[in-house]
Amino acid sequence: MALIELRDVSKIYVSGDTELAALKNVNLDVEAGEFIAVTGSSGSGKSTLMNIIGCLDQPTHGTYTLSGQAIAGLDRGQLATIRNHFIGFVFQSFNLLARTSALENVELPMIYARVPPAERRKRAREALERVGLADRMSHTSSQLSGGQQQRVAIARALVTRPPLILADEPTGNLDTKTSESVMTLLSDLRKTGITVAFVTHETDIAAYAERLLVLRDGQIVRDERTSQQSKEPT
Numbered sequence: 001m002a003l004i005e006l007r008d009v010s011k012i013y014v015s016g017d018t019e020l021a022a023l024k025n026v027n028l029d030v031e032a033g034e035f036i037a038v039t040g041s042s043g044s045g046k047s048t049l050m051n052i053i054g055c056l057d058q059p060t061h062g063t064y065t066l067s068g069q070a071i072a073g074l075d076r077g078q079l080a081t082i083r084n085h086f087i088g089f090v091f092q093s094f095n096l097l098a099r100t101s102a103l104e105n106v107e108l109p110m111i112y113a114r115v116p117p118a119e120r121r122k123r124a125r126e127a128l129e130r131v132g133l134a135d136r137m138s139h140t141s142s143q144l145s146g147g148q149q150q151r152v153a154i155a156r157a158l159v160t161r162p163p164l165i166l167a168d169e170p171t172g173n174l175d176t177k178t179s180e181s182v183m184t185l186l187s188d189l190r191k192t193g194i195t196v197a198f199v200t201h202e203t204d205i206a207a208y209a210e211r212l213l214v215l216r217d218g219q220i221v222r223d224e225r226t227s228q229q230s231k232e233p234t
Helices: 045-053 078-086 102-113 119-128 146-158 177-190
Strands: 004-015 018-030 035-039 061-066 085-091 166-169 195-199 211-216 218-224
Touching: 004 045, 018 045, 018 218, 035 045, 035 177, 045 061, 045 166, 045 195, 078 085, 085 146, 102 119, 102 146, 119 146, 146 166, 146 177, 166 177, 177 195
Parallel strands: 035 195, 035 211, 085 166, 166 195
Antiparallel strands: 004 018, 004 061, 211 218
């Protein structure tokens, strides 16, 4: 059974008398442990696709199954529960609390998941160690570089131990060397069995993935396995 199954998924936005089809009858299967890049020009539907996969939005038509559970028709509370347990999010802008330590930022998702304080602290420390920030736990966002902030964001995505991580332009605000480091980290996470899907408009970043999805006008126009293996930073 695939981790992600989309069947004839469409998303239609209505404004007055105008309808815009952001996705058109998309079919997609993603197995556990895949490392996928989602690309396409602005307005191609890639963000809409990721929002539906991330349970941030619902399809207008079609079905979405995540880890065997039907998602379509669930209410906001049910969707929030699924996000808390199944999905970790990494954003281009990091979305960290500025005056809060790295450790406290990583603890936040577990507060919503009602994890006891001692367990929260333990798991947050482990997640930061995993991304190479054992010596930066007490630093606030303003005391961290862009790459370190993105590593905190990845640790925060990992801390609830989700089977799926979704990253939206995870290297968009980073220089080349730091981007390589972040992508290698995401690749290493995939090797532990976590499914990773990321949106990018950069060809060299998409090349880290082992599967490439290209969207155009709300449809997947290319879905191919890449021959290139994940790179190591130079």
